[in-house]
Amino acid sequence: MIDIDLQTDERAHLESVEIDLLLDGIFRTYGFDFRHYARGSIRRRIWRRVRAEHTGTISGLQERLLHDFDCMERFLTDVSVRTTAMFRDPGFYHGLRTKVVPVLRTYPFIRVWDAGCSTGEETYSLAILLAEAGLYERTRIYATDLNEAALERARTGRFPLGRMREYSGNYIAAGGTRSLCEYFTTDRTEARFHSRLTANLVFAQHNLVSDRSFNEFNLILCRNVLIYFDRALQEHVHDLLYESLGVLGALALGPRESLRSLRLEPCYEELDAKHKLYRRIR
Helix, strand or coil, X not given: CHHHHHHHHHHHHHHHHHHHHXXXXXXXXXXXXXXXXXXXXXXXXXXXXXXXXXXXXXXXXXXXXXXXXXXXXXXXXXXXXXXXXXXXXHHHHXXXXXXXXXXXCCCCCEEEXXXXXXXXXXXXXXXXXXXHCCCHHHEEEEEEECCHHHHHHHHHCXXXXXXXXXXXXXXXXXXXXXXXXXXXXXXXXXXXXXXXXXXXXXXXXXXXXXXXXXXXXXXEEEXXXXXXXXXXXXXXXXXXXHHHEEEEEEEEECCCCCCCCCCCHHHEEEEECCCCEEXXXX
């Protein structure tokens, strides 16, 4: 029994060393820093890529990643692309309509940052919400992500036609005032959003771990991103979000995220505790 436990501990230690070497190699070679991602989450994604690449070991995956950028892009997709849907969590969009939009109306020009936008479903949902509030014409939405391949998909404004029924149901539940089909055209397989909806969207690569603030915003969405980071990295990213958010600006987090016990918590007040909407007050 003791020998088995020792072997298990040794395997766990060697795996941890392999993960550390892999993440350090990625950072030193490509500049992507995953060293402070939540350990359990990054470990699962590493093993998923080990199996997909048929390398057998994490060390084998490291060798391939460092010599094959296509493999690195596939790993990047595993790490950064999140489960997403248009108007996902409809109650959140109700909260935006009632608690945030009235404040946005007071600004002559509105800047929004959708941080960690993935393939763009959240960004287009936000554009539709602001259009229906009569604010989109004076809004610029900056949608950023680590993964350039995901951004390329987002820029097209194209989504599988088969998912639009689900998205339409979410849209209605989120308080949509029109019909979602008014915002896009279709062919046999895809829906494509109208150019008037994409006109004020800027998709760009940005790394929350290593990049700096690039503007001041009235609303920042950073939803379902921070759950993948350890506590130290969460604090770092919240510093960046705080620096990027104007006083009285609104911050939107995911349902499993909050400001509780963070160093910057006193700088915010809750707008909607259930849907994780906050206002910067200092």
